[in-house]
Amino acid sequence: MDAFPAFFPLSGKTVVIAGAGEPAEAKVRLFAGSPATIRRLEGAEALEPQAYAGAILAFIASPDDAFAKAAAGAARAAGLPVNAVDRPALCDFTTPAVIDRGEVVAAIGTGGASPMLATMLRHDIEAQVPEGAGRVAALFAGLQDEVRRALPEPHRRRAFLRAALTGPAAEAAARGDRAQAVRLLREALSRDEPGAGRVQFIDARGPADLLTLRAARALAAADVLVCDEGAHADILALTRRDAERTGAQSVAHLAGLTAQGLRVARLVTGPAWRSEQADLEAAGIETDVLPIAR
Numbered sequence: 001m002d003a004f005p006a007f008f009p010l011s012g013k014t015v016v017i018a019g020a021g022e023p024a025e026a027k028v029r030l031f032a033g034s035p036a037t038i039r040r041l042e043g044a045e046a047l048e049p050q051a052y053a054g055a056i057l058a059f060i061a062s063p064d065d066a067f068a069k070a071a072a073g074a075a076r077a078a079g080l081p082v083n084a085v086d087r088p089a090l091c092d093f094t095t096p097a098v099i100d101r102g103e104v105v106a107a108i109g110t111g112g113a114s115p116m117l118a119t120m121l122r123h124d125i126e127a128q129v130p131e132g133a134g135r136v137a138a139l140f141a142g143l144q145d146e147v148r149r150a151l152p153e154p155h156r157r158r159a160f161l162r163a164a165l166t167g168p169a170a171e172a173a174a175r176g177d178r179a180q181a182v183r184l185l186r187e188a189l190s191r192d193e194p195g196a197g198r199v200q201f202i203d204a205r206g207p208a209d210l211l212t213l214r215a216a217r218a219l220a221a222a223d224v225l226v227c228d229e230g231a232h233a234d235i236l237a238l239t240r241r242d243a244e245r246t247g248a249q250s251v252a253h254l255a256g257l258t259a260q261g262l263r264v265a266r267l268v269t270g271p272a273w274r275s276e277q278a279d280l281e282a283a284g285i286e287t288d289v290l291p292i293a294r
Contacts, residue, residue: 052078146186204235
């Protein structure tokens, strides 16, 4: 990872755009519909550090090299991270290609190496993110504290949210019916029916681009990773960072994990998993086999 992606909350915040012309207007359009206050600076005012006071980000957009350098210096003197359009040497951060769904924001960056590639990738990914995704995220954000109080154990909370995100409450939120969505989510929470745990066998020999989408999603959702030796590093990179990781375990241990409602990703590199899976099935444990496209 050559650059660390981060998201800055914009509600109640100020963003400065210094300069004039189409590059500056493009930055203004970038924040259209956001809750941020946009402060425009031009001319000598943009060269004074105090003009940037209280802001969180500064964008410098000008065809004048001397202006851009001086304005970037003023913003940096005020403690702001700086993005200077088309001037990588002056930048503390680069501007990604953004997919905006309100509460759901995705960003694709190339570290400034190829903005066109980032834009192309954004178009590909944007088609996979439904318009209602932001409304679904807003629903869960609004009831986050209620869910945490009702389900303090992380694995139970994850199981509930995993089911709820594909359930009727999420569907109502995506349609724009927030009142019904809140009611349905609270009803599901009051029932507190944790989903059954399961073991998902995933071929971990790699590389990662051979995984099916379903297998990649299973890796991202797993509570526990049970790994054979030799699991490919690219496969492990797709897992949740906070998921518990262990080596190969007995069938009884795997059954105990699923009894807690945990979702187990069983990362296998050899043929021994077949008898393990058969023993789990015989014990009444739900399993999935998620092959890769070899």
